[in-house]
Amino acid sequence: MQLLAYLPLALSTLGLTAASPIRRSQSPALTWHVSNFTTGCSPGGCTYNFNIFGIATANTPGFNTTCSGTDTSTELTACADSQVRSRVQPATYPQWNIRVEHAWTEPGDMEFYDFGETNVTSPTRLFTIPVTEEYGVA
Numbered sequence: 001m002q003l004l005a006y007l008p009l010a011l012s013t014l015g016l017t018a019a020s021p022i023r024r025s026q027s028p029a030l031t032w033h034v035s036n037f038t039t040g041c042s043p044g045g046c047t048y049n050f051n052i053f054g055i056a057t058a059n060t061p062g063f064n065t066t067c068s069g070t071d072t073s074t075e076l077t078a079c080a081d082s083q084v085r086s087r088v089q090p091a092t093y094p095q096w097n098i099r100v101e102h103a104w105t106e107p108g109d110m111e112f113y114d115f116g117e118t119n120v121t122s123p124t125r126l127f128t129i130p131v132t133e134e135y136g137v138a
């Protein structure tokens, strides 16, 4: 489960290594909308770019931002809105694996993280990412 690899990173960034994350479920399920997904490859690696829109719900702020990065980075890269981070890696050819994290703070200094992942076949430009995990850290 790759998700678990990110949590210690997120927690140490916050200086909250002693806190234990609380898993929360979203009802109804959240889906993020990606448009203009493009990749460009050279012998040195591939770059990617996409727009992503997440609708605001009762317990999740909305966002609409642009993400870009390279497939040689195994870390999540901040999007134009730094509350959103992305990672794109080659999956089984010609598929791309796309991961997105959305982080925000709620009153009482609760930090929340939503994670979503999907595989798309290039050159699909428009697709959705289901939010599969949500964590809160007190």
Ligand SMILES: *[C@@H]1O[C@H](CO)[C@@H](O)[C@H](O)[C@H]1NC(C)=O
Pocket: 035, 036, 051
């Ligand atoms: C996608 O790209 C087209 C042309 O480059 C642009 O007109 C459009 O606004 C973009 N869509 C989003 C959601 O940014």
Ligand SMILES: *[C@@H]1O[C@H](CO)[C@@H](O)[C@H](O)[C@H]1NC(C)=O
Pocket: 051, 053, 064, 065
């Ligand atoms: C998101 O932002 C883009 C670029 O500013 C805009 O074209 C698009 O309509 C916005 N999408 C939504 C759903 O607001």
Ligand SMILES: *[C@@H]1O[C@H](CO)[C@@H](O)[C@H](O)[C@H]1NC(C)=O
Pocket: 091, 092, 097, 117, 118, 119
């Ligand atoms: C994406 O593809 C990889 C194999 O390339 C697979 O392990 C993973 O489960 C897939 N993820 C999704 C969300 O389908």
